[in-house]
Amino acid sequence: MDRDSIERTLRRIGLPVAAAVVALAIGGVLVATLGQSPFAAAQTVIQAGFSCDPGYCNVGGSLTLAAPIILCALGAVVALRTGLFSIGQEGQYALGGLAAAVVGHGILLPAGIHPIVSLAAAAAVGAIWGLIPAVLKIFLGVNELIITIVLNAIAGLLVDFLVNYPLRAEASTVGYTHVVEETARLPLFDISTKFGLGFVIAIVAVIGVWFFLSRTTAGYEQRMSGEATLFARYSGMSSTGSVLRAGLLGGALAGIGGGVQVLGVNYRVIEGFSDGTGFTGLTAAILGGTTAIGAAIAGVLYAGITVGAVNGLQIVLGVPREIGSTVLALMIVLIALQAPLLTRLERWLDRRRANRRHDALAETTAGKEASA
């Protein structure tokens, strides 16, 4: 790596990190106004979110929470990188979870196959829901961003309706489905935090998406149809196919996210299942620079801070747990704000370097002319 690229990498990591630090500082000030030391608060968050004792492993809880967020984030990564600006992960997540609950309860299968079939159903339903905006975008020119807002609302309503009426388990104030069969549940490594196969599935998906986007021909076509549409079209790649694939694949990933949450943690779908996990995944994807690995890191960070704020700050220090999500939201806002500033800074640096080279070149030619 030459000096320029090292400098560029530093800038591209440095500015977002600086934005995150500013967000943390504002969070610290908020904590300080309540009479608590911000450093003690930070320590508590890290301890409650990422530590592991033999008795109770906090990091297990964080990773359990991270699994559906990462899967939704991957769905967003695949869609965004292909140029399908879908924010429909929320709806795909909700319907995928419901599909997993239905198959997990309604069909009797042996233990090894049941979770696979249930997750396949979640993926299929998520993929169908993800395909709708892609089809409408390509064949009717409908704005996918706007239609996914409506699709999210419809999916949320649909889940709440189905959970309350056709699929309702028993009479109670809140509607919920039947519990999924024992055979359909994902195996757990740690009973107390429900840390289990769900996170492993998320990590496998991260590697899969990274490999697909960065190391395969089809993934290259996906990225090119998003980043350089005209180039892709002139070199004979089908952008129609890429967008449809992005809709299917992104929807399937977010659907599996819902399935993992139901089969690994909740075991049933309760009214209000669509609680913003898909949106969290979308923001994690953006924070992670719309890369698979970055999305995974952002997802774990998200989950850890959330768990740390609930188990640490609120219970130990008495600081309301919303501070965790507040700081995360501040990070999103500030990182969104720094992105164009970074572009401007780089453009300015490039221009300065080009000018300097031009001057140097002019000097040498002038010197030659003078000597001749």
Place this chain on the structure above:
Amino acid sequence: MNIVADFLNSGIRLTTPILFAAIASLISARAGVLNLGIESKVLAGAFVGILVAAATGDNTLGVIAAALAGALIGLLMAAAHRIGVDLVILAIGLNILVLQLTVFLMRSYLGGVGTYAPGIDRIDAVEVPFLSDLPFASQLLDRLNPLVYLAFTLAILLGMYFRTRSGRHLLAVGEAPIAAAAAGLNVGRTQLLALVAAGAIAGIGGAFLSVGDLGFFTRNMSADRGWIGITAALLALNRPAFIVPAAAVFGFASAASIRLQAFDVPPNLTQFIPQGAAFVALVLVGLRAQSRGNVARLWRQSSRIRLRPRRSTRTSPKSENTPT
């Protein structure tokens, strides 16, 4: 108890905040900015409104403060838009931020876990001189405060505004920013004013919820009304003439769902009607755009997420929809 009057009354009261949000969304969309941050402005308005109303004891000041809070978020979005920030991401961040921050502040300083009830009086209903004495009309107009009338007046004023000179300029900026700039219009300033106005209107919508209708603040009080407002504006095809009926479809659908619960009809079944209608409307607009060229350009233009160019910044063409 007249059921019809009661139903109409609750329908109008449920329509009002959605109408405020829909007008805010419409103004932003027609100025060429996709504004997904309405939710945060409504919630901020509800929170700031009741805080100021409780502190000063004056509901009018509360409403004004709510409008200022919404306008401030609008100003932030406008400034961010000016330097080329991706507004979709910023808006999603702002929505989460306001939701969490209001709960944090409420729990930290106001002592409420889920609700903050300072014991203020709601804004009084408007007494219409002659009608308020009639049996049917009095029930119909019960609890309808000035903000309700303000929402419907704003919808009419907006339709008239789009026929004025500066209204036409706003539409021109939204439809073709480059052409508008070439014609000498100040694109940046127009969009800034539109976003600030949209923020103020959404903020008043929030104040209607807390100060106006209920007299207390609850966690996530806006409850997706900002998003519903955006959808209502879409259902109205972003035209002022359709904005009241579109918002009313949503408002009366929720009023109907409350009524129909007595007959064991699923409560959110009626909500499918407006959402489904919005979906169909969007598809139809797409169909029409397909046959008539670029009618939907307005919607598409403002919503391109610009992902950062990954390989080289030198070769990246400047996005054409960020006028500088």
